[in-house]
Amino acid sequence: MLQAREDAIVASVNRLLAEKGFDLMTVDEVVADVGIAKASLYKHFTSKEELAAAAMVKVLERSLDEHARLEAIGGAAVQKLKAMVRWTLQVQMAGEMPSLPAQNSSLRAALGNHPVYMDRLLRLSDELGGWITDAQSDGSVRSSLPPELVLYTLFARACDPVLGLLKLGGQYSDEQIIDLLLTTCFDGLAAGAS
Amino acid sequence: MLQAREDAIVASVNRLLAEKGFDLMTVDEVVADVGIAKASLYKHFTSKEELAAAAMVKVLERSLDEHARLEAIGGAAVQKLKAMVRWTLQVQMAGEMPSLPAQNSSLRAALGNHPVYMDRLLRLSDELGGWITDAQSDGSVRSSLPPELVLYTLFARACDPVLGLLKLGGQYSDEQIIDLLLTTCFDGLAAGAS
DNA sequence: GTCTATAAAGCGATAGAC
DNA sequence: GTCTATCGCTTTATAGAC
Numbered sequence: 462m463l464q465a466r467e468d469a470i471v472a473s474v475n476r477l478l479a480e481k482g483f484d485l486m487t488v489d490e491v492v493a494d495v496g497i498a499k500a501s502l503y504k505h506f507t508s509k510e511e512l513a514a515a516a517m518v519k520v521l522e523r524s525l526d527e528h529a530r531l532e533a534i535g536g537a538a539v540q541k542l543k544a545m546v547r548w549t550l551q552v553q554m555a556g557e558m559p560s561l562p563a564q565n566s567s568l569r570a571a572l573g574n575h576p577v578y579m580d581r582l583l584r585l586s587d588e589l590g591g592w593i594t595d596a597q598s599d600g601s602v603r604s605s606l607p608p609e610l611v612l613y614t615l616f617a618r619a620c621d622p623v624l625g626l627l628k629l630g631g632q633y634s635d636e637q638i639i640d641l642l643l644t645t646c647f648d649g650l651a652a653g654a655s
Numbered sequence: 656m657l658q659a660r661e662d663a664i665v666a667s668v669n670r671l672l673a674e675k676g677f678d679l680m681t682v683d684e685v686v687a688d689v690g691i692a693k694a695s696l697y698k699h700f701t702s703k704e705e706l707a708a709a710a711m712v713k714v715l716e717r718s719l720d721e722h723a724r725l726e727a728i729g730g731a732a733v734q735k736l737k738a739m740v741r742w743t744l745q746v747q748m749a750g751e752m753p754s755l756p757a758q759n760s761s762l763r764a765a766l767g768n769h770p771v772y773m774d775r776l777l778r779l780s781d782e783l784g785g786w787i788t789d790a791q792s793d794g795s796v797r798s799s800l801p802p803e804l805v806l807y808t809l810f811a812r813a814c815d816p817v818l819g820l821l822k823l824g825g826q827y828s829d830e831q832i833i834d835l836l837l838t839t840c841f842d843g844l845a846a847g848a849s
Numbered sequence: 850g851t852c853t854a855t856a857a858a859g860c861g862a863t864a865g866a867c
Numbered sequence: 868g869t870c871t872a873t874c875g876c877t878t879t880a881t882a883g884a885c
Contacts, residue, residue, distance in 0.1 A: 463850090482758045484678035488879065498852050503880065505850095539845065562756060563816050564676045603838075603846045609824060610835050611844055613817045622757050622814070623807045630803060641804050644797075649843030650805055651733065652797045657868090682861060692870050694863075699868095703861065 467505050467515075470495050475516040478559030483513055483568055510571035514578050516559045520552070521581035528588050538595035539602055542615065543643060545589070549619050550639045554628070560620050586612060618646060661699050661709075664689050669710040672753030677707055677762055704765035708772050710753045714746070715775035722782050732789035733796055736809065737837060739783070743813050744833045748822070754814050780806060812840060 473494040477486045488509055492499045506512045527548050531541045552558045561568060572578050593611045596602035602611060623645075627638045667688040671680045682703055686693045700706045721742050725735045746752045755762060766772050787805045790796035796805060817839075821832045 480758075482678075482756060484676075484756070485758060487877085489877090499879090500853085500881075501851055507880095509879070560758070562676060562678070563819065564674075564754070565679060600846055602844055603842075606835065606839070606844065607826075609826075610817065610821060610839065613820045614839055614844060617815065617817050620816070621811065623804065623811050625757065626807045627804060632801075632803075641800065645800070645804065645808055645843070647843045647845040648797075649839070649841045650796055650800065650808060651841040652794055681859080683859090693861090694871085695869050697862065701862095 466495075466497075470497075470502060470505060470512070471515050471519055474512050475519060475557060475559050478513060478516055478561070479553075479556050482560050482562055483509075483565055484562060488512070508571070510568050513559070513561060513568060514572055514575045517561065517572065518575075518578050518581055520557075520559060521578070521585055523552075524549070524585055525581065525588070528585065532588075537601065538592045538599065539647075542589070542592050542596060542602070543647060545592075546615055546618050546646060547639060547643060549615075550621075550624060550642055553619060553621070553624055554635050554639065558619055589615065614646070618642070660689075660691075664691075664696060664699060664706070665709050665713055668706050669713060669751060669753050672707060672710055672755070673747075673750050676754050676756055677703075677759060678756060682706075702765070704762055707753070707755065707762060708766055708769045711755065711766065712769075712772050712775055714751075714753060715772070715779055717746075718743075718779055719775065719782070722779065726782075731795065732786045732793065733841075736783070736786050736790060736796075737841060739786075740809055740812050740840060741833060741837060743809075744815075744818060744836055747813060747815070747818055748829050748833065752813055783809065808840070812836070 470491065473491050474486070477490055477494065480486075488499060488502065491512065492502050495502070502512075506515065524545075528545065531544050549558070561572075563569075589612055590608060593602065593608045597604045597606075597608065597611075621642065624638060624642060627633055627641070628635070633641070664685065667685050668680070671684060671688065674680075682693060682696065685706065686696050689696070696706075700709065718739075722739065725738050743752070755766075757763075783806055784802060787796065787802045791798045791800075791802065791805075815836065818832060818836060821827060821835070822829070827835070
């Protein structure tokens with residue numbers, strides 16, 4: 462009962478974060494969506510930042526699950542990285558990727574002091590970091606790029622605004638858009654080797 | 656006098672938009688930064704959205720100036736595109752690139768109904784579109800990519816979060832970061848041809 | 850733990866004197 | 868056109884009854 466209610470809250474928060482972002486999402490909207498009173502929500506989560514953190518933990522754990530699934534299947538490191546980015550883009554395409562403005566200071570502070578969030582974030586970073594160094598070792602990802610840069614670039618696909626712009630244009634299917642974004646991410650805009 | 660004051664207002668808005676974004680920027684901060692009363696500001700600009708639009712028009716006109724400068728110098732289309740992205744990244748690096756959350760509906764509506772903003776945006780899109788088709792014709796940019804996608808991808812460099820993350824790390828100089836981002840944008844993460 | 854009702858603060862925007 | 872003072876509204880968060 463209790464856990465199910467919290468899950469329902471987090472699901473609503475996740476959707477609203479994806480739709481409007483942290484600043485424009487209001488707690489009143491969340492409770493209206495879940496169908497409970499605001500005071501009840503504050504018995505489960507102590508602040509709006511705590512709500513966002515719970516949604517982020519959830520999506521990070523979904524990402525860790527997908528990572529484990531791909532690791533079990535096996536294959537070349539670069540192919541696993543591409544599959545991970547594809548999964549991320551699919552989540553964003555489905556409107557299920559919570560977007561946190563990187564600029565909000567109160568939220569950044571709250572996330573930085575959130576042990577569970579930081580644990581999941583660091584674990585995912587470590588796991589992907591392993592694939593990145595593997596892919597650089599076998600020559601499929603540029604060795605001249607700092608692994609840090611590669612990791613950030615992959616993470617940034619979760620909030621790539623180009624996806625939304627292409628979707629708005631309406632000229633391409635969801636899968637076509639994802640393929641195009643994967644191409645620009647891994648192969649770049651330029652043709653051939655430069 | 657009057658024009659100088661409006662310029663001062665727009666300059667403050669531009670800096671605050673780059674620093675905090677539209678939602679977190681308050682009109683009180685703007686007037687405190689400029690050193691005038693809030694009612695005075697509202698004699699010049701009728702709303703907060705109007706303020707943001709003025710800052711966006713300003714930066715679009717700076718972009719058009721840079722485009723004209725590069726066009727006058729000449730060179731290969733893809734090199735001009737790279738130079739334009741480099742300029743964009745330098746502006747962002749200097750903390751002078753206003754960032755507008757793509758999700759804010761009131762702001763999007765205000766910008767869409769702002770004739771001057773739309774004119775500058777479409778003019779810049781047209782100019783860059785010309786370079787893009789040129790670069791695709793001479794084989795330096797992938798012809799398989801829709802020009803629309805290339806344009807959006809270039810525009811998105813203005814708010815690429817990877818720049819801020821790398822800068823935060825403190826391991827690379829500003830110029831190194833810009834070079835790295837140009838590489839990932841045009842050449843991709845993968846090595847060689849895939 | 851759930852609710853209604855409200856506190857406390859911040860926001861965009863305006864009134865009205867000068 | 869500038870200012871001080873304030874309106875009217877929204878927001879996060881809490882008090883207190885049940």
